[in-house]
Amino acid sequence: ATNVAETSLTVPGIRFVVDSGLARVKRYSWRNKVEQLQIEPISQAAANQRAGRCGRLGPGICIRLYSEEDFNKRSEYTDPEILRSSLASVILRMKALRLHDIEAFPFVDMPSGRAIADGYHLLHELGALNENNRLTQTGRLLARLPLDPRIARMILAAKEFNCLTEMTIIAAALSIQDPRERPFEAQEASTQAHSKYRDKDSEFISYLKLWDWYQEQYQNRESNRKLQRQLRKEFLSPVRLREWNDIHQQLRTLVQDQKWRFNQVEATYEELHRALLSGLLGNIGLRSETTREYEGARGIRYFVHPGSYLHRRSSKWIMAAELVETTRLFARTVARVEPQWIEQTGRHLLKKMYSEPHFDPRRGQVMVYERATIYGLQVYQGRKVGYGRLDKKHARELFIREALVEGTIRKPLPFLEHNLALIEEIESLEHKSRRQDILVDDELIYRFYDQYIPEDMHQVATLEHWYKHLPAEEKARLKLDKEELMRHEAVGISTEQFPKRLQYDNLSLSLSYHFEPGSPRDGVTLQVPVYALNQINPIVSQWLVPGMLEEKVELLLRSLPQRLRRHCVPIPEYAARFVDDVAGDDELKKTPLLEVLIEDIWQQKRIRVKSSDFKEENIPPHLSMIYKIVDDDGRMLSSSRNLALLKAEHAPVAEESFRQLLDTDKGAQETLQDNKHITTWDFGELLEQVQIKRGRQTVLGYPALVDQGNDCRIDVFDDPQEALTAHRKGLIRLFKIALKEQIRYLARNLKDLPQLGMLYMALGTQEELQEEIIDCALIQSCLAHPWPNNEQDFNDRVKDAKGRFGLLLQEVIRLLQQILNEWASALKKHNAIKAHKATYDDIQDQLNHLIYKGFLSSVEYASLQHYPRYLRAVQLRIDKLKNDPRRDQQLMQDVHTLQSKYERRLAQLKGVYDPQMSEFGWLLQELRVALFAQELRTPMPVSVKRLERAWHSMSQ
Secondary structure (H helix, E strand, O other), X not given: OOHXXXXXXXXXXXXXXXXXXXXXXXXXXXXXXXXXXXXXXXOHHHHHHHHOOOOOOOOOEEEEOOOHHHHHHOOOOOOOHHHOOOOHHHHHHHHHOOOOOHHHOOOOOOOOHHHHHHHHHHHHHOXXXXXXXXXXXXXXXXXXXXXXXXXXXXXXXXXXXXXXXXXXXXXXXXOOOOOEOOOHHHHHHHHHHHHHHOXXXXXXXXXXXXXXXXXXXXXXXXXHHHHHHHHHHOOEOHHHHHHHHHHHHHHHHHHHHOOOOOOOOOOOHHHHHHHHHOOOHHHEEEEOOOOOOEEEHHHOEEEEOOOOHHHOOOOOEEEEEEEEEOOOEEXXXXXXXXXXXXXXXXXXXXXXXXXXXXXXXXXOEEEEEEEEEEOOEEEEEEEEEEOOOOOHHHHHHHHHHHHHHOOOOOOOOXXXXXXXXHHHHHHHHHHHHOOOOOEOOHHHHHHHHHOOOOOOOOEHHHHHHHHHOOOHHHHHHOOOOHHHHEOOOOOOOOOOOOOOEEEEOOEEEEEEEEOOOOOOOOEEEEEEEHHHHHHOOHHHHOOOXXXXXXXXXXXXXXXXXHHHHHHHOOHHHHHHHXXXXXXXXXXXXXXXXXXHHHHHHHHHHOOOOOHHHOOXXXXXXXXXXXXXXXXXXXXXXXXXXXXXXXXXXXXXHHHHHHHHHHHOOHHHHHHHXXXXXXXXXXXXXXXXXXXXXXXXXXXXXXXXXXXXXOOEEEEEEOOHHHHHHHHHHHHHHHHHHHOHHHHHHHHHOOOOHHHHHHHHOOOOOHHHHHHHHHHHHHHHHHOOOOOOOOHHHHHHHHHHHHHHHHHHHHXXXXXXXXXXXXXXXXXXXXHOOOOOHHHHHHHHHHHHHHOOOOHHHHOOHHHHOOXXXXXXXXXXXXXXXXXXXXXXXXXHHXXXXXXXXXXXXXXXXXXXXXXXXXXXXXXXXXXXXXXXXXXXOOOOOOOHHHHHHHHHHHHO
């Protein structure tokens, strides 16, 4: 038996009834605002009605599939429909008829208070009732339509959006059971048949497509029987379609009775769905970010029904014609909607929250971020709205604090321009003096403005209008005095102590000061145009500016060991005297600060101090210059306290910028054009520097001879070190050309060359080694400092070299023999310790660093003379390894910590020469001697701690 069996119709011939005791009952959940089709036990009255179906015309038998005890426990009657339905329609009718409030109406079965509240809530959602539960104009119009309130609201909105033609079709469809059938045994076929009506965004539009198809078939039918057969073939219910058609006619008549016009032009997607949305605001949903689940109104969660076309699509926002709970909560008949439509349609339901009120310089007023939700779903966030209409008092306070006190206003009025300039001037004094107690606090400045600015002022436009009409004397009152802004005088802060610009040879570069301990910007910053990057000498920067030098010298003196420091007390007086003595001596400041200080201590106290005695790692960062690199338009490219790293990072850009500058200098271009193939010194004096003008700045270029293989050319470099490297190779080439006869003779008589070539074989050919030997001897005989810079000097060097070149060549060969022999011995022993992999790899790296193709002419001769000792130290280390491998591992770990830092920094420099890094590299070699072969001695004291201090000093 089903619910059909409970009707009063007499069906003849029934003798047996099997009653399951269950029925699918439609209930409205006021808690979740959804219709539920739940299977639940029927009442006793319903069971008796089912039993009455058999034996109407004669004896019959009813078989109940539940116990008598279960039957007796069931309720006597089925719940009245008023207790199972939404009360919105009832309340609306009662309001329209001016009956008692529903709470006071004498119902036979009184609905619960919560069900009544839900009815009121739905009417509020539809805009039918106001805050006092009185009918609105919309409510009066809805009451005139004998329809479900939601359907009525859609039709009313359709009149506004000019889509009544489409809405009456959809409203009629929503009032019947879906005419599309999906038999269990033909689900795939039915889905295929229904696909022609499918719309990718909206199932409501699917109804319109189905309607159009049905109307076309109906108009062109041959007979009703054939039409019904065709409909069943398309898995459509003829009965429901006929019902749909009848209801549609009734709705059209209803609309016509209201004297409303049907649209002749097809409605747009937005128009139709905004009208639908007006009745379905409680059925909107926002898709979850991670699943196919949707979050609905008031925290409910649901899925799009599997039978829906949109089940597999992922629209962010949807609305549904109904939410039905079966095994899960499902949305049926859904469509994509936009959040803007929800905002506009549900404006009366939005809950707005505000955060982060602030002054917006672009808009010229105090703004706040607005966030809106509807039934707990976020419709939008981060929207800027004026704060003044929400809280005028607080908006005014923020306007004064941010626009006036902080000066974020875009176009300051005259009084504000004057006040901000004063504040900037005093803040500059604070940065220079490294104190934050000169400028009065913001609260005092706020109170100053607070006494003059009108109560309703919170935007620039009204401020400008108010100020424009102020008398002159009142305008003058708005200007602050310097005395009002300063707590005390800034003693000793002058342009001489803290200059605005720093002179680098012919360059005048901008300086800025910032006081913010712990910040990368803390200290003094030198702004360097990228084209002048390679001109900057880090030695000059060690001296900072006069106003900061005394603090740096004092801290350097305090970093000395006690035995040395005690000779310089009182330290503050010593530092002050030193700064006074060096003041104004620009030539002295081209010497490293530590060298000058060490010499001063010797002159004053007759105490010998070494650079390594100073613990430069104890000097705070703000006493090291910051370099800010800017492009031609003044935009910052990078900033750092490490000049060498900046040069490495921006080397290509700096070179390109300098070349562009060089191309605009006619004098430099003429020099370069005339000296492209040089084989003898016939071009006059080679200047150390050339000046290239760029606006008010003068950039220095460094001319150099460049080796081209068979001859040389003159080029101009922006980096003096790069120019020296190129010039050295160019001079060697020019001397080779000048001494070619003597070199040819000596090369033919190098008796030891074959033997040396055998030892050198792993690195290069015998011919390449010969070139290396000759280059090294040429450097020793011809390139003693200072290098020649004119024809006479060059010729004198050539003449002198002819007399001693042969002797120097033999000296180089003797040193090379020692180096290669020691290297061969080291390699032999090295191959025997492959079992000790870590030590083997470490020694391999060391040998590769010392001995490589071209090392003889690349390494300074003074450093080459230490090579035999370094290589003997390697052999001694290998000899000791067998007796105590653990000790070797510990010592190697100490070296590796420093070696890793050194190699990382070398990689960052990208080949840019750094004299400090070069010196540190040789100190690492000496450290290896001191740790692994102490018996060989080192020319200076070295230890891990000393090198750590030296590294920290370099990093600073």
